[in-house]
Amino acid sequence: MTFRPPAPTLSDVAKSAGVSTATVSRCLNSPERVIESTRNRVMAAVRNLGYTPNFAARVMAARRSLTIGAIVPTLENAIFARGLQAFQEELLAQGYTLLVASSSYRADTEEEQIRTLVSRGADGLLLIGHDRDPAILKFLQTQNVPALVAWTYDDNASLPSVGFNNRKSMRALVETVITLGHRRFGVVSGRTETNDRARQRVEGVFDAICASELNANTIEVIETDYGIENGADAFAQLMSLKTPPTVVICGNDVLAVGAMKKARELSLGVPEDVSITGFDDLELASVVVPALTTIHVPHREMGTKAARALIEMVEKKVAHVSVELEPSIRIRGTLAPPPTA
Amino acid sequence: MTFRPPAPTLSDVAKSAGVSTATVSRCLNSPERVIESTRNRVMAAVRNLGYTPNFAARVMAARRSLTIGAIVPTLENAIFARGLQAFQEELLAQGYTLLVASSSYRADTEEEQIRTLVSRGADGLLLIGHDRDPAILKFLQTQNVPALVAWTYDDNASLPSVGFNNRKSMRALVETVITLGHRRFGVVSGRTETNDRARQRVEGVFDAICASELNANTIEVIETDYGIENGADAFAQLMSLKTPPTVVICGNDVLAVGAMKKARELSLGVPEDVSITGFDDLELASVVVPALTTIHVPHREMGTKAARALIEMVEKKVAHVSVELEPSIRIRGTLAPPPTA
DNA sequence: TTGTAAGCGTTATCAA
DNA sequence: TTGATAACGCTTACAA
Numbered sequence A, B: 001m002t003f004r005p006p007a008p009t010l011s012d013v014a015k016s017a018g019v020s021t022a023t024v025s026r027c028l029n030s031p032e033r034v035i036e037s038t039r040n041r042v043m044a045a046v047r048n049l050g051y052t053p054n055f056a057a058r059v060m061a062a063r064r065s066l067t068i069g070a071i072v073p074t075l076e077n078a079i080f081a082r083g084l085q086a087f088q089e090e091l092l093a094q095g096y097t098l099l100v101a102s103s104s105y106r107a108d109t110e111e112e113q114i115r116t117l118v119s120r121g122a123d124g125l126l127l128i129g130h131d132r133d134p135a136i137l138k139f140l141q142t143q144n145v146p147a148l149v150a151w152t153y154d155d156n157a158s159l160p161s162v163g164f165n166n167r168k169s170m171r172a173l174v175e176t177v178i179t180l181g182h183r184r185f186g187v188v189s190g191r192t193e194t195n196d197r198a199r200q201r202v203e204g205v206f207d208a209i210c211a212s213e214l215n216a217n218t219i220e221v222i223e224t225d226y227g228i229e230n231g232a233d234a235f236a237q238l239m240s241l242k243t244p245p246t247v248v249i250c251g252n253d254v255l256a257v258g259a260m261k262k263a264r265e266l267s268l269g270v271p272e273d274v275s276i277t278g279f280d281d282l283e284l285a286s287v288v289v290p291a292l293t294t295i296h297v298p299h300r301e302m303g304t305k306a307a308r309a310l311i312e313m314v315e316k317k318v319a320h321v322s323v324e325l326e327p328s329i330r331i332r333g334t335l336a337p338p339p340t341a
Numbered sequence C: 001t002t003g004t005a006a007g008c009g010t011t012a013t014c015a016a
Numbered sequence D: 001t002t003g004a005t006a007a008c009g010c011t012t013a014c015a016a
Helices: A010-017 A021-029 A036-049 A055-062 A078-093 A107-119 A134-143 A166-179 A196-211 A228-239 A253-265 A299-316 B010-017 B021-029 B036-049 B055-062 B078-093 B107-119 B134-142 B166-179 B196-211 B228-239 B253-265 B299-316
Strands: A067-072 A097-102 A124-128 A147-150 A161-164 A185-189 A220-223 A247-250 A275-277 A294-296 A323-325 A328-330 B067-072 B097-102 B124-128 B147-150 B161-164 B185-189 B220-223 B247-250 B275-277 B294-296 B323-325 B328-330
Touching: A010 A021, A010 A036, A021 A036, A055 B055, A067 A078, A067 A107, A067 A299, A078 A097, A078 A299, A097 A107, A107 A124, A107 A134, A124 A299, A147 A299, A161 A299, A166 A196, A166 A247, A166 A275, A166 A294, A166 A328, A185 A196, A185 A228, A185 A253, A220 A228, A228 A247, A228 A253, A247 A253, A253 A275, A299 A323, B010 B021, B010 B036, B021 B036, B067 B078, B067 B107, B067 B299, B078 B097, B078 B299, B097 B107, B107 B124, B107 B134, B124 B299, B147 B299, B161 B299, B166 B196, B166 B247, B166 B275, B166 B294, B166 B328, B185 B196, B185 B228, B185 B253, B220 B228, B228 B247, B228 B253, B247 B253, B253 B275, B299 B323
Parallel strands: A067 A097, A067 A124, A124 A147, A147 A161, A161 A323, A185 A220, A185 A247, A247 A275, B067 B097, B067 B124, B124 B147, B147 B161, B161 B323, B185 B220, B185 B247, B247 B275
Antiparallel strands: A294 A328, B294 B328
C-alpha cells in the first residue's frame, strides 16, 4: 500500500493561489464578487489541485444543504419511479439534490429514515401518504424541516399534500364496472392498516357499491403486500370461492398483473371469464395482454408540482397549500361485461 | 409564522444532563465506556430534548461517514433494482447507509455524481461497468475513496469488479439459438459506445456466430436506448427488412418485451413466426406471454458480494480481488426452431 | 475587492 | 470514568 496525500482543502487552494480562504470560497459560491484576474488564478489552482469542496463542512458553515430527502414505501416496483424521476428533475433544475430512501412500507423504518435524512441535513422532506405517528411530525417541527406529502390529497391533514383523491378515483372506476353489469366483486388490496392510499381505494370500492342498490356484503376483500406473486395468490383464492367474482378490482397494477398471470395459469379467459382492473397505469399495464384497465395517475405532474411546492416551503419558510390532481380512467382490454350479462 | 427554536445540539444535551459534550458523545458512540448512572441521565436528556446528531458535524470530526455511494445508469426500469436492493440490505446489516444516484447512461453525469458523492463523504463507491475516463479514477485515488465495479467482470481492468462475463453469457445463449436451426439473426442492442455491457453482449453474439460456420455479415444490429418503446421500434425495423430474421436477440429484457409488444401489434406469432430472447431475467420476463427466454443474472448474489467486497476495501484499505459470477440460460416460450426448419 | 476571524456541531486526544 | 480542548473544512460578518 502506497502513501496517499490527504485530499486538498480550501486553504490548500488559497495558499496555492496566494489569496485567503474567503476569496476562494467566494470564487466558488459567488464568482461575481471576485475580480476576474484573481478569480482566474484561483480557479486554476482549484483545477490543478483537483480540489472538491467538502460537503459536510459546507453544510455546517452555511446551515443549509440544498438537499431534499424523499422517503417512498418501495423502490422495487415501478409504483413511485416515474413520479420520483420528475420530482428529481425539477429539483435539479432548481439547484437541489435528491436523496431517496425506502421504508419497505414500515412505519418504524420510515421514522428512522426521516431521522437519518434530517440528520444528514435535508432542507425538506417528501413523504408518501398521511399515516404517521404524530410524534415524528413534532420532531420535524422542532428540527425545523418542512415536509410535504404526495400520492394522496387531503386538505385537512397536518401536512400539506400534492396528490389525488384515491377514494374518489376508485369509486369512479367501480361505478363504470357496475354499469357494465357486474354484480359479484372481488377486491385484491394492499395492506390497509398501514397504507392510507390502499385504505382509501377500498373505501372507494364500497362507496360505489353502496351508492348503487347492490349488497356490499357479498364483496370479498383480500389484503396482501404489493407484488406480482401476491396478486396471483390472492386472485386464485378469490376464484376458488363457491361463487367466484365476475370482476376482480385490484389495488394497483402490480397486483392486477399478478392476477392476470394466475388467470392464464388457471385457463380463465380475461375478460371473457373474469374482468380485472388495476390502479396507477404503470408501463406494465400496456405491456400485458390484453392491456389492463386501470386508473391513470399523473405521476410526472405530481412529481414536478411536489418539487416546486417543497422548494417554496423550504425557501420561503411558509406552509404550502395542498394541490389536488385528477386521475382518469383508462378502459382497456381486461374489462368487459360479465359472462352471463 | 411562529418562532422556532433551533434544533438541540450535543452541548444542549450536555448542559441538561450536567456532563461534558465528550461524555454525551461517548454515550452515543461507545456506551460501554460510560458508567450506567451517567449514561441513563444522558440518554434521558437526549430523549427529552429530541436530540438528533448532526451528521455533517459528525462526518467532519470522525472523518468517515459510514456511507456508501452507488451510481447506476438508470432507476427507471428494473434492471438494477434487485441487485441494488441486496447491496443495500448487506450494507445496512454492516452499519452502512447507501446513497444512490443515477447517471442516465451519461459519462459526464456520472462524473458529476462521483464528485457529488465523494464530496458528501462517501467512504466507498459502487460503479457499473468499466467504461470511464481515467481522469476520474485518478480523482478517486487522490480523494482516497475506493471504488468497485459491478454488473460486469473483468480481471484486468483498473478497478476490481464483482460481476459476470456478459460476452461469454450471450455467446452461450446464441449458441443454443443456432443449435435450434436459426440462420437469420436480428440484434437489438443498447448503446455500445457508452456501455461496455451492451458492447460485450453484442460481441458475444458474434462470437457464437463466427464459431459456427455461419456468415456474420448477415446480422443486422440496431442500437437504441433501453426502453420498451425503443425495443418495439427496433423490432419493427428488423422485421421490415427484405429478409427478416427468424430470431431477434435483445440486449436486455426491457428491449425484448418491447419487441414482443410490437410483434403482437404486427400480428407476428412468437415463437411461431419469430423467436425473441432477452438478458437479465427481470420479473417482467415471467409476466409476458409467452414467457421470455433470457439469461438469468444472479442479481442478489452480486449485490451482496459487492457490498462485502466494498466494505472490506473501505475498512482494510486494500484492493479487493475481482469476483466472477455465473449467469445461466433460461429457455422459455419465446424461443423455438425457426418457421421453416 | 480582499482579508481576518468567529463560528457551525461533532469526535478524539490527552489529562485529570 | 470523565472533562478540556484542539481539530475537521467551510461560510460569512465585519474590517481594511
